[in-house]
Amino acid sequence: MNSARFASWRRTCLWLALALVAAYPVLWMVLSSLKGGNQEIFEHPFALPHAINWRNYQRALRDGNMGAFFLNSLWVTGLTAWATVWLGAWGGFALSKTQFPLQRVWLGLFFLGMILPVQSFLIPLMSLLNTLGIHDSLWALILPYTAQNLPVAVLLLAAFFRALPAELEEAARLDGVGTARFYLSILLPVARPAVGTIIVISCLNTWNEFLMALLFIVDPEKKTLPAGMIAFEQAHNTDYPALLAGLSLIALPTLVAYAVFHKQIIRGVTAGTVK
Amino acid sequence: MTRRGQVLFFTPALLVFVVFVLLPTTQTLLDSFYSFEGREAHWVGGLYYRYAVTDPRFQQSLANNLVYLGWTLLTEVSVGLALAVALARENRLNTFLRIVFFSPNVLSLVVVGLVFGFMFKEGVGIFPGMLKETRALLTVSAISGWAYCGLYMVIFLAGLANIPTEVLEAAQLDGATAWQAFWRVKLPLLKEVLYVALLICFTGAFKAFDLFWVLLPNQDHTMIVSTLLVREVIRYDNKGYGSTLSVILTVLVLLTVALLLGGRRIWGAWTASALGRARVPTPAGEGSASAALRE
Secondary structure, eight states: OHHHHHHHHHHHHHHHHHHHHHHHHHHHHHHHTTSSSHHHHHHSTTSOOSSOOTHHHHHHHHTSOHHHHHHHHHHHHHHHHHHHHHHHHHHHHHHTSTTOTTHHHHHHHHHHHHHOOGGGTHHHHHHHHHHTTOTTSTHHHHHHHHHHHHHHHHHHHHHHHHHSOTHHHHHHHHTTOOHHHHIIIIIHHHTHHHHHHHHHHHHHHHHHOOHHHHHHOOSTTSOOHHHHHHHHHHHSTTOHHHHHHHHHHHHHHHHHHHHHHHHHHHHHHHHHHHO | OOHHHHHHHHHHHHHHHIIIIIHHHHHHHHHTTEEEETTEEEEOTTHHHHHHHHOHHHHHHHHHHHHHHHHHIIIIIIHHHHHHHHTOSOSHHHHHHHHHHHGGGGSOHHHHHHHHHHHTOTTTSSSTTTTSTTTHHHHHHHHHHHHHHHHHHHHHHHHHHTSOHHHHHHHHHTTOOHHHIIIIIIHHHTHHHHHHHHHHHHHHHHHOOHHHHHHOTTOSTTOOHHHHHHHHHHHHOOHHHHHHHHHHHHHHHHHHHHHHHHHHHHHHHHHHHHHHHTTSOOTTOHHHHHHHHHO
8 A cells, every 4th residue: 555655656756857847948938037147047047046137028128129029919919810700700600501502612622721831822922912012011910810710710610500509590580680690699609619719729820920920021110929039039149038038928928828728728729630 | 591691701701711822822833833033934834843853952851851750750749649648547637737748839939949949059058969960850859849749648638538438447357458458449549539640740740840940040951841942932032943842842731631531541441340350359358348349
């Protein structure tokens, strides 16, 4: 009995040690972002900061322009998620009807859209954005991001709406509720879990997207966080405390969101894959 | 809902998707047959495709993609599977561990790349020398494993949760060791999610960009196809060849998906017949486990 308890205690300790190793890079980033200088960061990589240096964050915001990038990212992420949910819900609702014309063709196209890598449409998109006159503006990211997130949203919501009982709409129609009102006040509230999933996926994708942001935005004021961070790193590549503060500014919002909504986020990230 | 209403609801999503994804994808295919000089385009047919086949940079990049794929099968999929099997039981410790192991998945790969880049930096870093050309691919695969093994763990956990407990109990009653239960009962029953995992890992290995771009910016020998094509476009303004590389990458991704989806059908039929044959009781207790399966 005692040896069994010892074995289980040892197993717990081993796993917790492994978890600490897995979490170490993030801990190192956040702790180092508060340290006094390069020497303290690299000579005592496992120590806690001697004193909390918020100045590093000030430098990241001032020298690295991370404040502007943060607002850009917030705006792009918010608008992309909002547009993805609305367009996805409309499209998914229409596509869930069995008598929708050419239904299988559209489903196939959106499935193809889910598989296609960004690299498939990256290069012509640059000239298209020029033609549309939105090159080097945040719209040059919002619209492609929305388009890229739409296939999952449409397919997920179409599947969700189709699984709902048909009586729901019939009962509403018998009560004299029009399509628009049925959609707004009955269907969307019912679809809350699926909508939540789509918000999670599109927000994470957009907040972290790098390749399109790197190529579509040249104006240093219009960059989003990941692309802006690369510019910051190239301009101040030895000020590690400030760089790590900048990295923490990108990572902390997603990590805090994950700490609060980890169930929804895990469900959301796997929903697009397991289905 | 009227037909007109349906079309009205559907059009905005389709329009955005067509304009910003489908049309540019088609344009990539067309552009790959042209050479661009300034604003002028000249038809060159399959010239860039023939060039790609003999281009040593492309050959090296594609080979790197494949090596990276091989390593990530180990560092992402296998590690994820091991974690899932180890942490399958529901208790508070396991829930906590799952949350920790999945957490890097929400990070931007730019953050992941720069943090590890600083830790591995020559001269100052804690572990210098990890990004030398000879071992750079392995290091990037390991970092990628750190970032993504949690995703695969979660996928396999979803699959394990779907295995009826009677099947596992039957295997246990028949005296199967944990090792035997894994190979003969759990893994065959994880077939569906294993396909999903392989699909993500294979396509992910071709789509990869961020980590390579951030961690290995000036190394020619560790380029992959996607970093090569971005360099062609940014540095040399060579839209024609860049488009050709895009098309090749797209075809590779689509081909992989087609092969895996086709393979699933064939393997499905094969394992069904294999399970039928395995009814003779063996010391591993496979007979009754498969019998429980068939009920």
